[in-house]
Amino acid sequence: DTAVSQTPKYLVTQMGNDKSIKCEQNLGHDTMYWYKQDSKKFLKIMFSYNNKELIINETVPNRFSPKSPDKAHLNLHINSLELGDSAVYFCASSPHTDLYYNEQFFGPGTRLTVL
Amino acid sequence: AQSVTQPDIHITVSEGASLELRCNYSYGATPYLFWYVQSPGQGLQLLLKYFSGDTLVQGIKGFEAEFKRSQSSFNLRKPSVHWSDAAEYFCAVSNNAGNMLTFGGGTRLMVKP
Numbered sequence: 001d002t003a004v005s006q007t008p009k010y011l012v013t014q015m016g017n018d019k020s021i022k023c024e025q026n027l028g029h030d031t032m033y034w035y036k037q038d039s040k041k042f043l044k045i046m047f048s049y050n051n052k053e054l055i056i057n058e059t060v061p062n063r064f065s066p067k068s069p070d071k072a073h074l075n076l077h078i079n080s081l082e083l084g085d086s087a088v089y090f091c092a093s094s095p096h097t098d099l100y101y102n103e104q105f106f107g108p109g110t111r112l113t114v115l
Numbered sequence: 116a117q118s119v120t121q122p123d124i125h126i127t128v129s130e131g132a133s134l135e136l137r138c139n140y141s142y143g144a145t146p147y148l149f150w151y152v153q154s155p156g157q158g159l160q161l162l163l164k165y166f167s168g169d170t171l172v173q174g175i176k177g178f179e180a181e182f183k184r185s186q187s188s189f190n191l192r193k194p195s196v197h198w199s200d201a202a203e204y205f206c207a208v209s210n211n212a213g214n215m216l217t218f219g220g221g222t223r224l225m226v227k228p
Binding site: 004031040041042043044045048055056058090092097098099100103104105106107108109 | 147149156157158159160161164166203205209212213214215216218220221223
């Protein structure tokens, strides 16, 4: 069974559209994350949720809205897509927020291409 | 704020040769440091981590890393590289609260037969 899954794996869309990426973890973890990896492979955290509550928001434009309906899911909705949003988006989860004692498990990524 | 630099964007080694990937960090206190590996088309996997204690830490897949405070470095090593080690390697440091990682730019490792 896949521990952290993301759908879709690939997403190609036009500028200005609204799209969502879904993430689910079946590990029973309390904490979930969204990361963005740009074309130069730079990986940067966007959001972190613990028990469905937002705990980290790293100056992400408000066109990006994470939603956590329950502890096992953290979806990412993006409004008015721009060319610069093209990237690979990774979801991750960890048992709790302390990352030294709690390993992060990453999903396979969603490659978003905005045309 | 914390930061991480990986000076080498690409490294190519021959299979069976030794490997060292460099990582330099900037952080005021004793850092939490991590190495992750990303295989093509995959998410990241934790190789090893350091917080305190023995400055030489062992990880999975035969990797080790050494923390050197005087050099602000946390270099990753492997004595004998296998073709399956070809991947992207990321060094990371956590923030004060320990709940957020800042990643370096990554080093792409290629392995020659």
